[in-house]
Amino acid sequence: xxxxxxxxxxxxxxxxxxxxxxxxxxxxxxxxxxxxxxxxxxxxxxxxxxxxxxxxxxxxxxxxxxxxxxxxxxxxxxxxxxxxxxxxxxxxxxxxxxxxxxxxxxxxxxxxxxxxxxxxxxxxxxxxxxxxxxxxxxxxxxxxxxxxxxxxxxxxxxxxxxxxxxxxxxxxxxxxxxxxxxxxxx
Amino acid sequence: xxxxxxxxxxxxxxxxxxxxxxxxxxxxxxxxxxxxxxxxxxxxxxxxxxxxxxxxxxxxxxxxxxxxxxxxxxxxxxxxxxxxxxxxxxxxxxxxxxxxxxxxxxxxxxxxxxxxxxxxxxxxxxxxxxxxxxxxxxxxxxxxxxxxxxxxxxxxxxxxxxxxxxxxxxxxxxxxxxxxxxxxxx
DNA sequence: GACTTATTTCTCAAAAGTGTGACATTTTAA
DNA sequence: TTAAAATGTCACACTTTTGAGAAATAAGTC
Numbered sequence: 001x002x003x004x005x006x007x008x009x010x011x012x013x014x015x016x017x018x019x020x021x022x023x024x025x026x027x028x029x030x031x032x033x034x035x036x037x038x039x040x041x042x043x044x045x046x047x048x049x050x051x052x053x054x055x056x057x058x059x060x061x062x063x064x065x066x067x068x069x070x071x072x073x074x075x076x077x078x079x080x081x082x083x084x085x086x087x088x089x090x091x092x093x094x095x096x097x098x099x100x101x102x103x104x105x106x107x108x109x110x111x112x113x114x115x116x117x118x119x120x121x122x123x124x125x126x127x128x129x130x131x132x133x134x135x136x137x138x139x140x141x142x143x144x145x146x147x148x149x150x151x152x153x154x155x156x157x158x159x160x161x162x163x164x165x166x167x168x169x170x171x172x173x174x175x176x177x178x179x180x181x182x183x184x185x186x
Numbered sequence: 187x188x189x190x191x192x193x194x195x196x197x198x199x200x201x202x203x204x205x206x207x208x209x210x211x212x213x214x215x216x217x218x219x220x221x222x223x224x225x226x227x228x229x230x231x232x233x234x235x236x237x238x239x240x241x242x243x244x245x246x247x248x249x250x251x252x253x254x255x256x257x258x259x260x261x262x263x264x265x266x267x268x269x270x271x272x273x274x275x276x277x278x279x280x281x282x283x284x285x286x287x288x289x290x291x292x293x294x295x296x297x298x299x300x301x302x303x304x305x306x307x308x309x310x311x312x313x314x315x316x317x318x319x320x321x322x323x324x325x326x327x328x329x330x331x332x333x334x335x336x337x338x339x340x341x342x343x344x345x346x347x348x349x350x351x352x353x354x355x356x357x358x359x360x361x362x363x364x365x366x367x368x369x370x371x372x
Numbered sequence: 373g374a375c376t377t378a379t380t381t382c383t384c385a386a387a388a389g390t391g392t393g394a395c396a397t398t399t400t401a402a
Numbered sequence: 403t404t405a406a407a408a409t410g411t412c413a414c415a416c417t418t419t420t421g422a423g424a425a426a427t428a429a430g431t432c
Contacts (some may be wrong), residue, residue, distance in 0.1 A: 027389075
């Protein structure tokens with residue numbers, strides 16, 4: 001096992017655990033990552049260090065996925081559809097990152113570098129929605145903010161569907177786009 | 187201050203705190219409930235005791251709300267709409283209850299009394315969805331399981347909208363029903 | 373005012389979680 | 403095969419969290 005692999009395994013495990021329980025003991029994270037707590041501490045000095053690493057990993061993963069789609073699809077509706085798919089692929093990372101920036105304890109401010117990075121990524125969502133509304137491709141009865149919230153809600157639904165195994169995996173994205181697109185149509 | 191009030195204040199606080207952080211220190215819960223940690227322990231011997239009480243409270247609250255709607259509206263589409271509103275009103279309780287029954291550590295089984303109680307309540311959702319599909323009021327392209335997931339996703343969106351304050355409060359339910367109904371139309 | 377009940381304050385000891393050092397063991401790569 | 407790198411084991415000091423006892427205080431009731 002080389003180093004990079006282990007570090008990633010730990011952050012991946014941490015993201016999943018912290019997503020459900022932000023103050024879970026590091027022992028639990030280590031278990032999930034299949035390493036010792038001692039090893040975990042070799043890579044991350046602190047709990048905070050680990051949390052920050054998770055944050056950065058989620059940030060980067062989402063940014064990359066969304067960016068690719070944003071630049072690849074000039075047609076806004078098609079772009080929007082593929083941004084949804086990208087978000088579903090990012091899965092837990094996507095929804096956890098959102099939660100981190102919107103919970104009570106976090107003071108979201110453009111001055112913070114992390115926050116502005118987050119903003120840059122997710123403004124691409126907002127801008128696409130606004131463009132869709134301007135071009136009358138989706139209803140103007142709904143506010144942009146609601147459509148944004150709806151997107152993350154549908155991503156959550158997709159994640160839970162996948163986790164529970166009650167919805168055939170091949171159908172999840174199809175269903176998600178069906179519901180989202182009809183749910184915001186003119 | 188009478189007893190019942192305090193007990194409720196504590197479970198209410200705990201539900202909100204645990205919803206965001208399942209292993210938050212009881213100190214935090216006590217703070218939110220505006221009592222001492224010592225007082226909290228006079229009502230709940232254990233952390234587990236408190237968690238179970240929260241669970242029961244959520245269970246009961248959701249059951250009551252859904253039951254009323256379920257028996258009040260014979261027409262399935264109208265019933266479905268009002269079940270959504272009820273779920274939004276239950277808010278955090280609704281989504282936290284779901285999380286508790288769907289997370290990795292929880293083994294959902296009909297034998298457990300709590301699980302079966304949960305099932306009874308949320309089967310009312312499922313039955314209504316099935317009825318809507320039978321009567322061709324919603325599309326049969328989507329599976330019942332997805333529509334269920336979609337509902338909780340939209341409830342989540344509504345909760346987050348309310349919390350963030352980005353969506354006018356008067357609009358939230360309207361938007362939620364708009365998106366849900368169109369998102370599952372024939 | 374005396375009495376009951378709920379709460380706070382202060383205290384304490386046990387338990388759980390955290391971070392690190394020293395050394396053994398395994399893996400990896402030359 | 404062997405040296406280096408990565409990981410595991412164990413022990414330790416330390417902090418936080420937990421749960422409960424005892425007495426003081428506040429609040430409501432008769």
